Structures are given as C-alpha cells and as structure tokens.
Amino acid sequence: MLKNMLKATAFATTLALATGSFYTHAFAETVYNRGSAAEAETVDPHKTSTTYEADIIRDLFQGLVMHDQKTNLIPGAAESWTVSDDGTVYTFKLRKDGLWSDGTPVTADDFVYSFHRLEDPATAAEYASMLYPVKGAEDFNTKKGKAEDMGVKAIDANTLEVTLKAPTPYFLEMLTHQATYPVNKASIDKLGADWIKPGKLVSNGAYTLAEWVPNDHLKMVKNPKFWDAASVKLDVVNYIPT
Template identity: 55%
Template sequence: MHSFTKILARGLLAAALLGGVSSAAVAEMVFNKGNGAEPSTLDPHKMEGVPEANIAADLFEGLMTYDAKGEPSPGAAESHTVSDDGLTYTFKLRADEKWSDGTPVTAADFVFGWQRLVDPKTGSAYAYYLDPVVNAEDIRNGKKPLDALGVKAIDDRTFEVKLNAPTAYFISSLVHQSTFAVSKANVEKFGDEFIKPGNLVSNGAYMLAEAVPQGYIKLVKNPNFHDAANVKIDTVMVYPTEDIDAELQRFKAGELDMTYELPSQQIPSLRKESPDEIHITPYLGVYFYAYNLTHEPWKSSPELREALSLAVDRESLIKNVTQADQIPAYSFVPPGTQNFPTWEPEDGKLTQAERDAKAKELYAKAGYGPDKPLKLEITYNTSENHKKVAVFIAAMWNKKLGVDAKLVNQEWGTFQNTRNKKEFPDIARHGWIGDYNDAFGFLQLELGTVGEQSTSGYANPKFDELMAQAAKATDPKQRGDLMQQAEKVMIADLPVLPIYFYTTKHAVSPAVKGWVDNVQDFHLARWMSVER
C-alpha cells in the first residue's frame, strides 16, 4: 500500500473506532499500480501509447470493451447487427449507459466522437483508424466535410456505421480508445480543457478525480456506470515512472500492487525468489527499430538496412539482456496472430555466423568499411531497459562492422513527437502492440497513406495494393494469404529492423484477485479486487 494511503487508512480506522467514520469508509478498496511513462494526454482521440491506453480503458467504455480475460466483449453497445452485404453495422446502446455526470450516453455522442477523431483539426495520429468507414480517409485528408462520415444516430440509442467494404476485424477493433465516444456537451463546454479533473466526464467504471504531473493519477469509482454494483475496487492510484528499478523497489515495499515492467537484469533472480508474483507471458507485440526513410543513407540503401539487421544477434540479446523469454523477430507480425499463416524469412533460417558474414558483404556493398565507418544515432525513450538494448546493439554493430553509434534518449512525450514527425536522423526505437488480434493492425503501419504513425516513411505501391486487396477479402484464408504476401514485400524492403516479439513482464501482488494473463495485456480494474 502506498505510504500516504497507509496513513489515510490508519486515520480512518482511528476515526471509526471513535465513532466518527462509518465502517464503509474504512473498507475502501485501493489498487496501486505502476504505469510506465507519464501519459502525454488523457484525450482518448489523441492518445498513442500503452500507458495512456491503460488509463483510458478504466475511464471510458467503447462500443466494445475487454472482458476479464482480455477478450473483446459488448461495452456501451449491448448488441449489434450486420447487414447481409457486411457493409452496415447497427449498434444498440445500453438503456442505462450514462456519463459520470448522470447524463445519458447517446448515439450522437458516438457520431461526435468519430467525427472528432477524423477531423484534421484534432490532429489525431490515429485518424487513419476509421479508414474502413465511408469517406473517413477523404475527411482526414481534407477532401470532404465531417458530416460526410458514414455514421448516423438513428435515435438516441441506435448508432449506424457504413463501411467501404466488408471488414473482418471491424468489431474487434472497437475496443480501441480512438473509437470511444466523448460527451459532446462536455467538450463544447470546456474545449481542450475537458480532460482536466473536475471537467472530464467519462462512461467507464471510473472517473478522473486527480492528476498530478510526475506524481499520480487518481481514478474513483463511477456511480453512474451501468455495472457499478459489480465493481469492487473503489480507487485506482496510477503512478507513472520511467525508473523501473525504483518501481520494483516500491512494489517490494508494498507501495504498489503491480509493476508496469521489470528490470531485465533482475528477472532471473525474481523468478527464483518470488515465482508466484512474477508474470511473464506472450504479448501481441513486436519490438523493433525504425529507419528514417525520409533521410539518407537509409532512403536509398536497402543493403545498409539489411546489413544492420543481420548483424543483430537477437538470440544473444534475449539471453543476456532482456531475459524474459522473448522470441527473436525477423518478420513483423507476431506468431499466433489470428488467421495469419506463419512464415519465416530466409535471414531467420541462417546461423548467426552466416548472418554476420552476409552483413559484412552488404555493408561493404553500401560503401562502408574501416576507411569509411558509418556514423548514426539511435534515438529511444527514457528507460533503462531500452538503454540496455541500444547499448548492446550498438556494441554488436561496432564489433562486427565498425559502426560508430551514438545513443540519444528523450522523455516519452518529446520522443513520440520526434518519432511521428520523422525528426530522428537515423534510427528510432519502436514497438507496436496489437490494437486488436489481427495482422492488419500491424501491417497498416507501413501503408503509404497512414500518416504520422508510419514507422519509417515507407511507401511501396505493391505493398499498398496487396493490403487493399486483403481489406476487401471476405474469405479468411485468402485474406491471410494476401497479408502474408504484403508482409513478404515489406520485409524484403526492410523499412524496419525487427528485434523480438514481446512478452509482458509484471510483478503482481498476491493480494490482487482476478488478474488474468492475456496476449493483449489489458487488465481492467473493474474485473479485479485487492484483498489485503
């Protein structure tokens, strides 16, 4: 329990013994959680990172939400129907769906939220997310007005969506925070200040009580949530921290009930000392480096990009640095992704000695060698784990090829902007967690039309065409085969350097009940309890 929470609990207990406070107040259930970097925003339409998404999942509820096992399930919409041609989705909102101020959540709020997402004025990096919806791409590119978006409020409880083509992943994609509604009345009243404590209204299990920069975010139970009677945790204290060693110490001291991450060097000993508290499980995500293809030499030298990729000994990196059972990555879509056939690039079939020899040949072919060493920068967001990976990779490149790599770290918000704007000179640390369990959610990052979330500024018409065909395909096998072909084109071009497929790494107190490991790594507080 966090120190000031302990003090508060002692004070309440003393007061209760004196008859001044009810027993209900003493029984308040608090969940103290580590949450990684300081969230850059609490606006669901402007969020990008996992730390922000974790908070949004407790504050808001989309048409779909995550169940206790991390699977998509009905959220604000109690049901939906699909037309025979697969182009029209009709959602029926819950009759008791309310904002935290007690006003009803209406279909008009979803219309407003989705229009706000694709509005160029909003500047959302996730504006492309609604591209399957009629006219969404043209609207975000300034070619059509907002009211042309293929969404409609049939009545207060009926929300209609029209798609360009049948979209297999559409329903599962609606768990993502970019598709959440926001209260139109609330946003119009406060403008950009609507996300502040005291202003923000939300429709999830919790509402925002406090937000102290570099301190904590306090969420309290929302009495107007449609399932409030079954929500056990009263207060969620979210503690941002980029110092994962300090986070672990707070967990060991009982100040945190879970950590966002674990220091890689301590994982072997933690597994021995506290096996029941350590949760390391497969994660639907890929850790990679992105080349800036808007800059030279990366733009015009596929040989150089491949040479650096080959020279990374992923197995050694995982064994000696990350130490959390990650899987070496030579492709981009994680293994086990639904309806996507597994394949392995040729480079992944070589021994590391063979990869190193090929790397030296390609490095020389690109015009580099002892008399002309490559100089580059690796830009990463502040994290001891990211730093260790960068140090290890830079050392490998130097030893094998003579590359002179400089490491540059930035705090999370600055780093996101640097990466999105392609302002890093050479290579940026990157990672992508599936917004839903489908290969399209990964591969769309390499589309020439995706905008700021393009990892590298990559554009290949052949890749784009295969992805367009996959988006229209209704047969799961045909769709998966088309996306596999697209990934093969992309991996041959190597706009990115895949390093490993993620695992999640948490320490979780035995007091936390209802925690279920899942590949999406979503653990909504509404499904859990804390029994101290």
C-alpha cells in the same frame, strides 16, 4: 489478571461486531496502486498517441465493444449489434441505462460527434486510422471529404448505424482501441481544452478522474453513474509513473 484481560478483549470484539465499527474500519476503501511505464500525455481519447495512456483511458471511458479477461469481444456501451448480409453495415443498440458521469444519457449522437472529431483534421489524431474502414472517414481525415459524408448515423437516441467501405472482419476489434471511445460534446463545448482536468472530466467508464499530479500519480475514483457500477470492486485506482 489474564482471565480478566481475555474477558475484556472478548467483550470489545463482540461490541465492535455488533455496532459494525470493526468491519467499517477494515473495509472502508479498496485502493489499487499500479505502475505505469511512463507519464500519460493526455486522457483525451482522440489525442492519445502512446500505449501509456491506453489502460487509463479504458478505465475512464467505454467504447461500443470491449474485451473480457480472455480478450474475447463482449458488449460495452452497446448492448448488442447486428451486421448486414454483405458485411458493410453495423447497427449498434446502445444501453438505455448508459450514462455519462454527470448523469446525462450516452446517446448515438455522442458517437457520431466523437467519430467525426477523431477524423477531423483539426484534431490531429494520431490514431485516426482506427476508423479508416468507415465509409468517408479517411477522405475526411485527409481533407478530401466532409464529416457529413462519413458512414455514421444516429437512427435514434439508442441506435447507431455505421457503414463501411468494404467488409472488414476485424472492424469490431478496432473499436476496442481507446481512440474510438466517445467524448462528451457538452463538456468540450463549455470548457474547451480544460475538459480533461480532474474534477471536470465527464466520462462514461467505470471511473472518473479525481487527481493528476504530473510525474507523481493519477487518481481515479469509482463512477457511481456507470451502468455496471455494482460490478466494480475497486474504489480507487492510482496510476504511478515508474
């Protein structure tokens, strides 16, 4: 009897391996459930006001530069950049394969729009100061200047030029802050305040927003349009407020 049972088990295992059903079932989806110190107030990068939203927004969006595992600066939405000899002009080359989650390209105009939106007094961004080193940014934010006077310019679709008021050695570090990330103008123009809702949010990061049940969980799923999607190992990330 035992001998027959062992034979049957061995046959079933061989069959499962041959058909792939064994591995398909075991590795169907990789889910990461992580705690969040408190409920996020928003996932709009320019409306963020607490540290609770930082990790969430970093998963959904990607700025020009980012940190690696050791907090070293590495390319993000920009694949490279140069700095003028006097330290005041930064020229970023965006990735040509950078896409929004709706499949449209991430362009230099998206960053111009987003930097203007962050500084626009109407946005009331609590972290507007992240771009104060940029020429004209503080004046626009404090109603002493205009958006067009800010030192941000799209040279072409993949080239963004940022001019600072004075040399600022820590400027690139400031660009890792979630408030400086780009947003999708077409989505905001079309949906207004609803642009951040699950299933509607257009983002350029490793994940898209699938569900948001207040005080329960926020679910993100892998973004297949992300330029480095092949390196994203987690299929689902659930943020659970604790």
